[in-house]
Amino acid sequence: MLDVSYKAKVIDAAKRRIPADVLAATSDEYTLANLAHRPTMELIKGMVALSAVSSDTVMANGGQLLDCLSALVAHLSDLQLDEGLFCGGDNLVSPPDSGFTINDLCLAMELVGLDRCSPEVMAVVKEPLMSIARKAAPAMLVGGIHTPNHRWEISSALVGLGVLLDDKRLIERAHQWLAEHIDIQSDGLYSERSPNYAAHVSNPCLIAMARRLRREDFLDIVNKSLKANALLMQPDGTLETMQSRRQDQFESYDPEPFLSQARLLANVKADADVVAFAHELSERDIDDPARHLTELLIDERVCAVLPQVADGRDVGRDAGPRIVDFLDTKMSRALWFDDTAHPLRTATVYAGSDFDATYRVASGLANNASLMDYHTRELGVTTLRLAPDFFDIGPLRPTAIRRTGMRWTAEESRTSGYYQPLEEEYIQGDGRYPMTYEGRFFAQMSFDKRHRDEMTLRSTVDVELSDDGFTVRVHFDGPRTTFACVVGLVGDDLRIDAGVEFDGSMWAARVGSPVIAQAGDTRLTLTHDEEAGTAPTAYDPGETVTFVGGGPRIVGTPVKFSGVTSSDFVLTARFEPMAR
Incomplete structure (x- = not known):
């Protein structure tokens, strides 16, 4: 209908x-x-x-x-x-x-x-x-091509041209690209983990090829992608992006480009999450009518009446939040829904950075150093980062998380140290040695041939989520050093009322004093437990960032907490409605 x-x-x-x-x-x-x-x-x-x-x-x-x-x-x-x-x-x-x-x-x-x-x-x-x-x-x-999604962009163009020009060679070339298999992860995100490229490239290209090549399995892939992105929804209607390996990892993303895709797959597959996503997007203004009108005219299933959101959909209205583990991405989400299946509150715990594998901050990598976020409809913590002063490596970027109920544990181990003289067999008479990478910098030092006296700092971060906020507990093993914890606060007309002073670069929390912020009718109280007498320390985004003139790229208003690794650090956030 x-x-x-x-x-x-x-x-x-x-x-x-x-x-x-x-x-x-x-x-x-x-x-x-x-x-x-x-x-x-x-x-x-x-x-x-x-x-x-x-x-x-x-x-x-x-x-x-x-x-x-x-x-x-x-x-x-x-x-x-x-x-x-x-x-x-x-x-x-x-x-x-x-x-x-x-x-x-x-x-x-x-x-x-x-x-x-x-x-x-x-x-x-x-x-x-x-x-x-x-x-x-x-x-x-x-x-x-250059990037993973380009394979499907060029494949779709080849198939379209092949049909339009009746040239089988073009379609055969598309099949050569498609033989590499679509880069969809088991958790529903493509390898670039980007809402933007899923919405604008991979999904529409797979839909077009499904139609022209009669490949219904491509629609299964799109449905899997849409289900995953539906579960990235934030209370403000944007999508979570900290997991992305592309430019949108530091930006909020409006999911409007998913509209026609979601309506099509809702009517074809009737997955409850995709149906709810389609209903949500259909209620919004049409931002790109050229796109959506074209897709509607080409496939009338886009404008068929949507199925109703299933009454039995697990929206967690009565039993607490719905937990979604994105295993390949190393990310978990908690979503608290209202009775229309729209998120009231969301939280994300994340350990999917590519930094540990590459020691690089670069295009095409997941560079966001956020450990978690927590959003309500009016006020949110958009990032939480911890940066120990340890050989200028920068913030913690755990590579794995484990969950027990509503508690997540992430661990990281970083090692640097000091190098010994080269053994005689590697000594060059002219003093010229290969340019090698130490893990922080390059030098003509043959680092790979030297013994290193290693120094290791191990970090354990426990995150416990609740209906009204979260508690983060951090424990360090290793040398005593300072660290900074930075949270980014977001909200319309955000105001920080107490517990901070400006240190010349950002708001710094006063030791022993809660930080109180508000936006709209919501108040946030941040209490922190650190070693008495801790002097403020700077947040260090790491040499890989600062050497090229980069900065921390913290979304929202940053508030910094300082500590030392010889003591555990505890940060508790509580959101509460303000009395009118």
């Missing part, structure tokens, strides 16, 4: 947004000339979709929008390089970046092939887009 109200909502958003965007992009020659290939094709796709549901809108004002569409198509043709590809930012002559545009082109041509767009629009776009496709095909056939 058609969800009439949802379809009308998407069409209404498209009629308001797409013409405005097209007119703005073509308002003058300079603006159009600076429009990159991907947004250009997105606007063309939007106009094709809009013409399928409201040709009057496209032809209004004497066909002004049709003239704009013609200008966009000509501009896209001009942007195509002689090699048949496009440039994307610093990615020159780029097959994967071209794949994004080609995928949208194939979607637009799929609509044209369904005879759903107006004849006037077909006359403007059909032959020029076919010409672009024919010119791109040879380069896409042999093109390479």
